[in-house]
Amino acid sequence: MIERRSLAALFLALPVAAQAQGADPLPSWREGPRKRALLDFVAAVTREGSGFVPPAERIAVFDNDGTLWVEQPAYPQLVFILDRIRTLAPQNPAWQQDAVFRAAMAGDLRGAMAGGHEGLMRLAGAAMAGNTPEAFQQIAADWLRMARHPKWNRTYPALVYQPMLEVLRFLRASGFTNFIVSGGGVEFVRAFAEETYGIPPQHVVGSSFALKVTEDAGRLTLLREPRVDFIDDGPGKPIGIARHIGRRPIAAFGNSDSDFEMLRYTMEGSGQRFGMIIRHDDAEREFAYDRESHVGRLARALDAAPALGWQVVSMREDWARVFV
Amino acid sequence: MIERRSLAALFLALPVAAQAQGADPLPSWREGPRKRALLDFVAAVTREGSGFVPPAERIAVFDNDGTLWVEQPAYPQLVFILDRIRTLAPQNPAWQQDAVFRAAMAGDLRGAMAGGHEGLMRLAGAAMAGNTPEAFQQIAADWLRMARHPKWNRTYPALVYQPMLEVLRFLRASGFTNFIVSGGGVEFVRAFAEETYGIPPQHVVGSSFALKVTEDAGRLTLLREPRVDFIDDGPGKPIGIARHIGRRPIAAFGNSDSDFEMLRYTMEGSGQRFGMIIRHDDAEREFAYDRESHVGRLARALDAAPALGWQVVSMREDWARVFV
Numbered sequence: 001m002i003e004r005r006s007l008a009a010l011f012l013a014l015p016v017a018a019q020a021q022g023a024d025p026l027p028s029w030r031e032g033p034r035k036r037a038l039l040d041f042v043a044a045v046t047r048e049g050s051g052f053v054p055p056a057e058r059i060a061v062f063d064n065d066g067t068l069w070v071e072q073p074a075y076p077q078l079v080f081i082l083d084r085i086r087t088l089a090p091q092n093p094a095w096q097q098d099a100v101f102r103a104a105m106a107g108d109l110r111g112a113m114a115g116g117h118e119g120l121m122r123l124a125g126a127a128m129a130g131n132t133p134e135a136f137q138q139i140a141a142d143w144l145r146m147a148r149h150p151k152w153n154r155t156y157p158a159l160v161y162q163p164m165l166e167v168l169r170f171l172r173a174s175g176f177t178n179f180i181v182s183g184g185g186v187e188f189v190r191a192f193a194e195e196t197y198g199i200p201p202q203h204v205v206g207s208s209f210a211l212k213v214t215e216d217a218g219r220l221t222l223l224r225e226p227r228v229d230f231i232d233d234g235p236g237k238p239i240g241i242a243r244h245i246g247r248r249p250i251a252a253f254g255n256s257d258s259d260f261e262m263l264r265y266t267m268e269g270s271g272q273r274f275g276m277i278i279r280h281d282d283a284e285r286e287f288a289y290d291r292e293s294h295v296g297r298l299a300r301a302l303d304a305a306p307a308l309g310w311q312v313v314s315m316r317e318d319w320a321r322v323f324v
Numbered sequence: 325m326i327e328r329r330s331l332a333a334l335f336l337a338l339p340v341a342a343q344a345q346g347a348d349p350l351p352s353w354r355e356g357p358r359k360r361a362l363l364d365f366v367a368a369v370t371r372e373g374s375g376f377v378p379p380a381e382r383i384a385v386f387d388n389d390g391t392l393w394v395e396q397p398a399y400p401q402l403v404f405i406l407d408r409i410r411t412l413a414p415q416n417p418a419w420q421q422d423a424v425f426r427a428a429m430a431g432d433l434r435g436a437m438a439g440g441h442e443g444l445m446r447l448a449g450a451a452m453a454g455n456t457p458e459a460f461q462q463i464a465a466d467w468l469r470m471a472r473h474p475k476w477n478r479t480y481p482a483l484v485y486q487p488m489l490e491v492l493r494f495l496r497a498s499g500f501t502n503f504i505v506s507g508g509g510v511e512f513v514r515a516f517a518e519e520t521y522g523i524p525p526q527h528v529v530g531s532s533f534a535l536k537v538t539e540d541a542g543r544l545t546l547l548r549e550p551r552v553d554f555i556d557d558g559p560g561k562p563i564g565i566a567r568h569i570g571r572r573p574i575a576a577f578g579n580s581d582s583d584f585e586m587l588r589y590t591m592e593g594s595g596q597r598f599g600m601i602i603r604h605d606d607a608e609r610e611f612a613y614d615r616e617s618h619v620g621r622l623a624r625a626l627d628a629a630p631a632l633g634w635q636v637v638s639m640r641e642d643w644a645r646v647f648v
Contacts, residue, residue: 201570213559246525
């Protein structure tokens with residue numbers, strides 16, 4: 001028993017050992033101030049000394065859309081909702097009477113969004129509620145295996161950012177616990193986070209529908225109701241963090257104004273802190289957007305970053321490679 | 325680097341290795357069907373074979389009051405609330421006009437509870453809200469270091485059950501992740517769970533007040549409002565589990581009817597499952613109560629246990645030792 005476990009431990013220790021021998025934990029990051037800042041921060045909190053942070057307090061939080069995977073030309077979950085509305089349409093003829101649903105069924109993103117927040121919530125409820133968390137996660141997982149991004153014809157989980165996977169791995173190997181704190185639906189993100197990012201369901205914080213306890217064939221059953229329970233976005237992110245994690249993170253990674261409060265909450269704690277914003281400025285390899293974008297708008301956080309000591313990553317300059 | 329980490333890994337592997345060599349992981353449990361059932365379950369899910377469960381799915385959930393620590397003659401958090409009301413009374417003269425508050429200030433538990441759920445929520449709000457999660461946890465931690473249980477004159481965190489600490493440790497050493505799923509306030513339980521049980525804040529699920537984002541001296545601040553956001557009790561427990569953990573547990577430990585739904589949810593999953601109810605039948609060493617008790621009432625779950633395959637622990641017969 002000792003021998004087998006020691007071998008496993010040796011294997012787990014290899015990445016750290018390799019670093020100690022000079023291997024680069026962030027090979028897809030070009031040398032420069034952003035990479036240097038991250039390496040310095042991790043060194044400072046892990047080595048004995050005034051900046052040392054015990055492993056239990058090494059909490060890192062990551063936004064998902066636009067920070068860990070692609071969010072243009074539309075949030076993958078929104079594409080999922082429209083696909084799902086189309087799938088369910090034959091059983092819901094009444095939807096034909098509703099302009100927002102008609103647009104959704106036609107795959108007309110702009111038309112589907114014309115109903116504003118209220119219209120989107122109705123679409124989301126119709127597409128995603130009325131099932132158990134387990135059944136929904138299966139539906140989402142099936143879609144994620146099948147659906148293809150219009151630009152690259154690859155599945156969405158294949159369009160995660162290699163440099164960020166390296167950050168997740170590097171932090172984990174350095175004793176951090178990584179959490180996703182996403183505006184997306186918690187069960188949608190859980191459907192792929194473990195396989196894709198190595199982040200288990202209990203470390204995913206997200207938006208949610210209300211759950212109701214019912215009975216089904218003599219078994220206690222949880223039903224997802226078409227009623228929003230919590231929006232984990234903007235100011236909701238620090239609330240989700242306090243509620244779910246119960247400890248202020250020491251590192252936060254985001255890409256848009258909806259991560260502003262999460263970055264503030266993280267950075268305004270005492271001691272060593274690290275905040276990073278991924279700026280999408282690479283039209284060739286990915287997308288270029290910030291202040292004017294409807295998806296992943298980045299203005300306020302960009303303006304605030306220099307004074308607040310947040311690192312702004314240029315995808316074009318700082319990343320040698322974008323996708324896995 | 326490799327060498328030092330391997331030594332650490334060897335050390336971590338020791339408890340498991342010791343078990344393999346015949347040491348008892350549950351020395352405070354008397355030999356008998358309950359201890360045997362727990363050992364058999366853990367052996368079945370950890371050894372290669374048809375019952376094997378991958379470590380990521382080894383989720384165990386524990387009620388807190390009456391399952392991990394003493395809950396008689398009153399829930400410790402209720403004693404805390406009354407103490408806190410007394411502390412805050414001088415700044416709140418209006419409380420003198422309110423019968424429920426007058427009873428609380430007099431330390432009259434029965435009178436304080438006479439206002440029912442509504443009265444209790446008013447007391448709880450007045451005693452516990454209006455501060456940040458961090459400030460509240462500090463207040464709770466200070467109280468937990470100071471307050472003494474009337475029967476033993478020991479602090480409450482000293483009145484945790486040694487046999488259950490052994491279960492927590494044994495499961496952890498067997499690759500499980502332990503969660504507390506408590507009807508108590510999430511920040512109250514977090515104030516001692518890490519030090520007392522080795523369970524970090526992110527693995528504590530509990531009831532909560534609503535949080536509000538505000539500004540204080542230029543810093544983003546979370547304020548706990550005197551408005552209940554979620555009651556993690558009874559049918560709320562499976563909801564809290566689904567919301568927070570996102571994976572159905574394979575083992576659940578409780579002691580009262582408020583754990584009924586959590587045990588059902590756990591046990592009604594497929595594959596190997598383990599459910600255990602601690603029955604307080606030891607008036608000499610602890611307390612004896614079940615069907616007629618106002619605190620920790622146990623009737624429905626007791627009646628259901630045999631048919632549903634839940635283990636009912638007799639504290640008197642099954643535990644060689646009660647407290648640490």
